[in-house]
Amino acid sequence: MVDNNHQVKHQQTSPEWGPTAWTHLSTVRTQSPLIQCITNFVSMDLMANTLLSAGASPAMIHSLQEIPDFTPRAAALCVNVGTLTAEWLPAMRAAAEAAGRAGKPWVLDPVAAGVSGFRLEACRELVGMRPTVVRGNGSEILALANASVGPSKGVDSSHESTDAVEAAKSLAKSSGCIVAVSGAVDFVTDGQRVVGAQNGVAMMQKITATGCSVTALIAAFVAIDPLHAFEATATALSIFGIAGEIGMDMAKGPASLRVHLIDSLYGLDQDTVVRRVNIISFS
Numbered sequence: 148m149v150d151n152n153h154q155v156k157h158q159q160t161s162p163e164w165g166p167t168a169w170t171h172l173s174t175v176r177t178q179s180p181l182i183q184c185i186t187n188f189v190s191m192d193l194m195a196n197t198l199l200s201a202g203a204s205p206a207m208i209h210s211l212q213e214i215p216d217f218t219p220r221a222a223a224l225c226v227n228v229g230t231l232t233a234e235w236l237p238a239m240r241a242a243a244e245a246a247g248r249a250g251k252p253w254v255l256d257p258v259a260a261g262v263s264g265f266r267l268e269a270c271r272e273l274v275g276m277r278p279t280v281v282r283g284n285g286s287e288i289l290a291l292a293n294a295s296v297g298p299s300k301g302v303d304s305s306h307e308s309t310d311a312v313e314a315a316k317s318l319a320k321s322s323g324c325i326v327a328v329s330g331a332v333d334f335v336t337d338g339q340r341v342v343g344a345q346n347g348v349a350m351m352q353k354i355t356a357t358g359c360s361v362t363a364l365i366a367a368f369v370a371i372d373p374l375h376a377f378e379a380t381a382t383a384l385s386i387f388g389i390a391g392e393i394g395m396d397m398a399k400g401p402a403s404l405r406v407h408l409i410d411s412l413y414g415l416d417q418d419t420v421v422r423r424v425n426i427i428s429f430s
């Protein structure tokens with residue numbers, strides 16, 4: 148499907164993605180799903196504001212003691228290992244278990260999965276607990292799929308998303324999760340099907356926590372359409388990308404893009420979503 152020059156072949160567009168994306172966004176706005184986020188210290192603010200501007204209700208609640216009461220009440224859970232320590236891991240495990248028991252979808256962001264053995268093992272254990280969706284950048288998905296600690300820039304990717312499509316497919320097959328790999332094209336796969344969301348702007352990489360935030364947005368979209376997690380993941384990625392595209396028209400650099408992205412997500416209307424969603428199927 149992807150050749151050595153990263154040319155993606157056999158593309159197919161579907162006219163249904165725009166209306167589906169609008170249905171997902173408008174349902175998040177009307178249902179305002181409660182999303183529990185166990186996330187890193189860097190992303191808490193942007194993640195919560197992304198969820199709020201999309202219409203969801205974020206709660207950054209991570210203490211082990213609160214999970215039995217709180218996690219079953221959330222519509223979905225987002226687990227992000229960005230500033231992982233041994234002290235935080237039990238809460239991540241317990242929340243994943245509680246979400247699974249309550250039949251609630253949960254989403255994993257394996258930030259910097261390949262930077263250390265500790266982090267890689269933790270991420271692999273969490274993947275083994277069967278998240279609904281795993282969303283990472285190219286380097287993270289490659290590290291997870293190959294179970295390899297390797298030379299890495301840290302939380303930023305040193306790979307294109309196209310480099311990790313086969314790894315994403317194999318991880319999806321072995322784990323039973325939907326796997327999304329973000330980048331210039333955001334690929335989503337269930338191990339068989341592959342779609343690519345082609346929205347967004349490169350400047351989004353220059354804002355810390357955009358990846359974390361789109362993972363949380365995926366949790367909100369999956370919360371309101373849990374039986375179609377593959378589609379909800381693709382539309383969340385596309386919608387976030389469109390907010391970035393529109394935000395970029397008003398931005399002077401990363402700091403103002405951060406603000407305009409949130410404003411644009413808040414203001415998206417049906418016509419804009421249907422017109423701008425750019426999701427392509429690869430077969």
Ligand SMILES: Nc1ncnc2c1ncn2[C@@H]1O[C@H](COP(=O)(O)OP(=O)(O)O)[C@@H](O)[C@H]1O
Pocket residue numbers: 283284285302303304329330331332333346347348349350351352356357358359361384387388
């Ligand atoms: N070159 C690019 N062009 C367009 N959008 C991009 C590009 N790189 C990243 N993005 C977008 O930025 C967001 C964060 O993705 P990414 O940078 O891959 O994640 P992470 O921050 O976890 O490394 C996603 O919405 C993705 O689509």
Ligand SMILES: Cc1ncsc1CCOP(=O)(O)O
Pocket residue numbers: 187189190229230258302354355356357358359360
């Ligand atoms: C900079 C940094 N360091 C640890 S977590 C984190 C945020 C990473 O956010 P993202 O993966 O969305 O860029």
Ligand SMILES: [Mg+2]
Pocket residue numbers: 258259283284302358359
């Ligand atoms: Mg990330």
